[in-house]
Amino acid sequence: GDSVTQMEGPVTLSEEAFLTINCTYTATGYPSLFWYVQYPGEGLQLLLKATKADDKGSNKGFEATYRKETTSFHLEKGSVQVSDSAVYFCALTPRVGGSNYKLTFGKGTLLTVNP
Amino acid sequence: EAQVTQNPRYLITVTGKKLTVTCSQNMNHEYMSWYRQDPGLGLRQIYYSMNVEVTDKGDVPEGYKVSRKEKRNFPLILESPSPNQTSLYFCASWGSFDYEQYFGPGTRLTVT
Numbered sequence: 001g002d003s004v005t006q007m008e009g010p011v012t013l014s015e016e017a018f019l020t021i022n023c024t025y026t027a028t029g030y031p032s033l034f035w036y037v038q039y040p041g042e043g044l045q046l047l048l049k050a051t052k053a054d055d056k057g058s059n060k061g062f063e064a065t066y067r068k069e070t071t072s073f074h075l076e077k078g079s080v081q082v083s084d085s086a087v088y089f090c091a092l093t094p095r096v097g098g099s100n101y102k103l104t105f106g107k108g109t110l111l112t113v114n115p
Numbered sequence: 116e117a118q119v120t121q122n123p124r125y126l127i128t129v130t131g132k133k134l135t136v137t138c139s140q141n142m143n144h145e146y147m148s149w150y151r152q153d154p155g156l157g158l159r160q161i162y163y164s165m166n167v168e169v170t171d172k173g174d175v176p177e178g179y180k181v182s183r184k185e186k187r188n189f190p191l192i193l194e195s196p197s198p199n200q201t202s203l204y205f206c207a208s209w210g211s212f213d214y215e216q217y218f219g220p221g222t223r224l225t226v227t
Contacts, residue, residue, distance in 0.1 A: 032214045034214070034215075036218075042220060042221075043119075043205055043218035043219050043220045043221050044158075044205065044207075044216075044218040045218070046215045046216070049214060049215065051214065089157065089158065093214055102148075102160060102163065102173070103148075103158075103160070103207075103216055105157040105158040105159075106157055107155060107156060107157040108157050108158075
């Protein structure tokens with residue numbers, strides 16, 4: 001079945017450091033790929049998405065590129081802030097007849113940014 | 116404001132005492148789903164619904180029930196809770212042509 005593997009945390013960085021969180025996936029066909037973020041005590045929010053190969057999703061300074069050849073969707077940010085401290089989840093949804101009924105998540109990566 | 120609401124946010128109960136966690140969305144979404152989040156396991160889907168009266172099992176449905184009698188509501192029912200159902204539960208909803216799922220704030224359940 002479908003699966004998502006993301007780098008284990010926790011990740012601790014200083015403010016303004018460069019961030020990479022690796023994500024690779026296994027899926028049949030052409031899934032859509034997502035990064036969700038969970039701030040402390042809150043539900044998940046969509047951070048960015050990409051629906052086809054070579055698409056780049058971006059939001060709030062974060063970027064990720066859908067690489068079908070390496071089945072990857074790594075999250076990057078050039079300069080992190082304390083407010084970026086959160087748990088980040090990579091996820092995919094298959095395209096089955098155009099329907100979207102299931103998100104498969106990675107286990108999450110806790111990011112802590114120190115001032 | 117577009118949102119998914121869940122109640123209660125926190126619940127402590129005892130083994131075997133039936134409980135219901137409510138979920139409601141105001142976006143007229145066709146799809147709704149329940150997930151549980153556990154340390155080291157990420158989020159796993161419990162049940163999902165494609166529309167009123169249409170539901171199906173996710174990855175971890177054992178010990179749970181759901182119903183979808185109205186489009187906006189998707190309650191999660193634990194008829195005989197057990198300690199291994201202690202977890203953080205999230206409800207989500209999304210539209211037919213939108214791949215973005217909108218999540219509720221979560222319900223932290225403890226079963227003793």
